[in-house]
Amino acid sequence: MKDRYPIFNQHKDLVYLDTAATSQTPDSVINALQNFSETAVGSPHRGLHQMSIKATEAYLASKLKVARFLNVPASHEVIYVKSTTEGMNLLSFSLRELVQREHNIVIPITSHHANILPWQRLAEGSGMELRYVEGDETPTYQHAYWEEAVDQNTDIVSVPWVTNGLGIDYCVHHIVDLAKANKAISIIDGAQIVAHQQIDLTHLDPDFFLFSGHKMYGPQGIGAVIGRRQLLEKMSPYQVGGDMIEFVTKKTATFAEIPKKFEAGTQNVLGAVGLGAAIDFLESIGMDKVSQHEAAILKYAFERFKAHPHITVYGPDSLSRRKGLIVFNINGVHPHDVASLLDDLNIAIRAGHHCCQPLNTYFQVPATCRISFGLYNSKADIDALMDGIAQVLEVFQIE
Amino acid sequence: MNRDLYNAVVMEHALNRKNHREIKNPTHIERGFNPSCGDDLTLMVRIADGKVEDAGYIGHGCAISKAAISIMIDQILGRSVEEAAEIAKIYLAMIRGEHPGDESIGDLVVFETLKNMPARVKCGTLGAHCVKLIADKVNQEN
Numbered sequence: 220m221k222d223r224y225p226i227f228n229q230h231k232d233l234v235y236l237d238t239a240a241t242s243q244t245p246d247s248v249i250n251a252l253q254n255f256s257e258t259a260v261g262s263p264h265r266g267l268h269q270m271s272i273k274a275t276e277a278y279l280a281s282k283l284k285v286a287r288f289l290n291v292p293a294s295h296e297v298i299y300v301k302s303t304t305e306g307m308n309l310l311s312f313s314l315r316e317l318v319q320r321e322h323n324i325v326i327p328i329t330s331h332h333a334n335i336l337p338w339q340r341l342a343e344g345s346g347m348e349l350r351y352v353e354g355d356e357t358p359t360y361q362h363a364y365w366e367e368a369v370d371q372n373t374d375i376v377s378v379p380w381v382t383n384g385l386g387i388d389y390c391v392h393h394i395v396d397l398a399k400a401n402k403a404i405s406i407i408d409g410a411q412i413v414a415h416q417q418i419d420l421t422h423l424d425p426d427f428f429l430f431s432g433h434k435m436y437g438p439q440g441i442g443a444v445i446g447r448r449q450l451l452e453k454m455s456p457y458q459v460g461g462d463m464i465e466f467v468t469k470k471t472a473t474f475a476e477i478p479k480k481f482e483a484g485t486q487n488v489l490g491a492v493g494l495g496a497a498i499d500f501l502e503s504i505g506m507d508k509v510s511q512h513e514a515a516i517l518k519y520a521f522e523r524f525k526a527h528p529h530i531t532v533y534g535p536d537s538l539s540r541r542k543g544l545i546v547f548n549i550n551g552v553h554p555h556d557v558a559s560l561l562d563d564l565n566i567a568i569r570a571g572h573h574c575c576q577p578l579n580t581y582f583q584v585p586a587t588c589r590i591s592f593g594l595y596n597s598k599a600d601i602d603a604l605m606d607g608i609a610q611v612l613e614v615f616q617i618e
Numbered sequence: 619m620n621r622d623l624y625n626a627v628v629m630e631h632a633l634n635r636k637n638h639r640e641i642k643n644p645t646h647i648e649r650g651f652n653p654s655c656g657d658d659l660t661l662m663v664r665i666a667d668g669k670v671e672d673a674g675y676i677g678h679g680c681a682i683s684k685a686a687i688s689i690m691i692d693q694i695l696g697r698s699v700e701e702a703a704e705i706a707k708i709y710l711a712m713i714r715g716e717h718p719g720d721e722s723i724g725d726l727v728v729f730e731t732l733k734n735m736p737a738r739v740k741c742g743t744l745g746a747h748c749v750k751l752i753a754d755k756v757n758q759e760n
Contacts, residue, residue, distance in 0.1 A: 224642060291701025516651060551658075552681075553681060554655065555680040556681045556684070559620040560620060560621060560624065562620055563620045572654075572655070585657075585678060586655050614629070615633070615681070618635060
């Protein structure tokens with residue numbers, strides 16, 4: 220599969236283990252971006268000339284691909300944003316009129332800052348409680364903790380399907396059902412799942428589902444909020460300006476229908492085209508094959524790590540609750556030293572807090588290392604990593 | 619190569635945690651925090667008659683941040699506050715690529731390669747920033 224990614228022609232020895240941060244781009248996506256740039260650039264929705272019409276068609280075609288890929292139900296609408304982070308900011312802003320003072324928002328302690336800070340701001344501005352699902356040593360994925368946290372006063376439950384800072388697969392169906400039973404709005408951060416297994420939003424039926432294109436082999440700067448139309452209609456727009464209006468006078472404005480109400484300004488059509496091409500790419504392989512490929516590498520790496528005397532692995536012991544990544548530390552070596560030394564060997568890993576400082580505080584470790592997998596990875600990459608880790612241990616004189 | 623930075627001098631300071639201790643009766647304490655990786659080091663110094671009489675650091679961080687603050691402590695011990703501030707100034711300029719590393723900063727020259735390692739600059743300069751802040755405070759006090 221590596222031969223589909225031109226980056227590995229430029230960097231032949233690159234072992235890329237940071238897909239959870241951003242994925243590499245396959246040839247077909249690069250071609251689609253170039254082809255669009257050469258044939259169809261125009262401002263979508265408002266021009267009357269050919270180029271504008273082509274851009275509008277490309278933009279809408281991309282959304283249809285998203286809807287098909289995720290089996291988006293007819294009750295929901297696809298809104299494009301620049302990233303999952305922007306999507307969370309949109310929701311926390313635009314839902315503020317639909318929540319009640321002294322009610323609560325429930326998120327897990329394992330959340331990315333993008334699933335914390337927007338809710339901190341909403342809680343602060345609206346007098347709500349921001350409630351964390353914590354749990355015991357292996358936090359939060361046991362359903363009992365969620366049942367404890369969510370109650371009749373919960374207005375919002377927002378959960379990553381897979382946590383970027385730990386690799387827990389929350390298997391979110393139960394959480395969506397729990398939110399529904401308590402009449403809370405359910406929000407699924409799908410950034411770390413969407414490129415890794417088949418998603419069926421008709422079956423899951425959350426109120427909102429978010430993801431980013433650049434973690435699924437598409438370009439950076441495009442993502443989506445898929446939302447229940449019934450709620451979107453009651454929400455006020457996040458940004459105002461061009462292309463999202465119905466009628467504007469000197470002092471007032473009425474807004475366009477959804478999804479345009481939430482898409483102010485010229486949209487990222489090139490990004491949308493790239494996202495559509497990334498979906499074509501994933502579908503041409505088949506999501507079952509994608510899942511199998513990554514599960515095999517995860518298992519291989521997990522077993523190598525667990526058997527290693529100097530590696531501490533964080534997160535669940537059960538592989539069935541893990542997806543796509545492993546968070547770990549080499550005992551006695553700071554993650555930044557590990558990452559710098561592996562970088563010499565062209566092995567790219569993530570080191571730091573992974574935008575999960577409350578999780579690090581919870582575990583009382585200031586930083587960790589993370590490896591995450593994509594279609595271009597193989598067991599040989601894990602072998603190279605293990606050799607690299609041996610060299611790190613040598614530098615730190617650990618036997 | 620990043621590995622060049624992990625040389626014998628740096629590793630000796632990092633592994634043996636040289637100068638990692640609380641000093642008695644510190645006159646100035648400055649905490650340096652690097653939010654991207656969690657380096658959290660606190661420099662403690664005792665200044666008497668305008669000189670750095672004792673210094674040590676506490677906290678945790680990567681090998682680079684610990685070695686850099688430790689070697690910085692070796693360099694400023696016994697020096698006047700002005701001299702310490704000058705060492706920190708030259709060191710920071712060296713890492714920005716504006717000043718060649720020379721004997722005026724002693725073993726700190728081993729960090730010159732940081733000018734080519736943007737991802738690690740914050741680690742290597744945590745201690746120098748603490749020295750600079752303490753010197754600024756001393757100047758304000760006088």
